[in-house]
Amino acid sequence: MSPRRAAVLREGDRSLREHLVVTAERMISEQGAAGLTVRAIAREAGVADGVLYNHFADKEELLAEALRAYVASVERGLGELPEPGRGTVAANLRAHLEHGLAMHRAILPAFAGLAAQPKVLDRFAERGRPGEDWRDRLLDYLRAERDLGRLNPDAKVEAAAAMIVGVCHETVLTALLQGVARPMAAKDVDDLVAVILDGIGAGG
Known part of the structure; x- marks a missing residue:
């Protein structure tokens, strides 16, 4: 392991791939995904530009992984969704809807501008697992x-x-x-x- 890589991983046991995802996720949370470059991510992660391509096929794969991690982090902060059979269905649907609205408001800045980068959005969709997304849980x-x-x-x-x-x-x-979220x-x-x-x- 090179001295630079050793320095990058000094704070924990995460792999370099995980470190790159965490770094990109943090940058996405701060400035969105649009316009992020390999050079900027590598510099923030403390590695050479080419290191990213040792762990990801391309920038789009890294951004998709980071976006998945970011959305999961946002959802964890929104709390648990109601369980079937508990409370009233009306109250539970309201909770699901409010959860979805809050999640979409929170992740909007991260996704804004990605319409011009369909490969990132395609990779993001490909990485979804059944039951993982809020829509699946709803x-x-x-x-x-x-x-x-x-x-x-x-x-x-x-x-x-x-x-x-x-x-x-x-x-x-x-x-x-x-330009306004209502x-x-x-x-x-x-x-x-x-x-x-x-x-x-149900009737009755």
């Missing part, structure tokens, strides 16, 4: 509530999840297109939950 929650009989047995939970996710995406698009009012959250439950809620 859909799993709805399916579990349906299995428990707290939703109609023929409830179109996929459509309900798409509605909730779509609202969260709409807030991001509004911010990108208009928070969703509590009444609007309640109205959306009510509309969804009118379609999939």
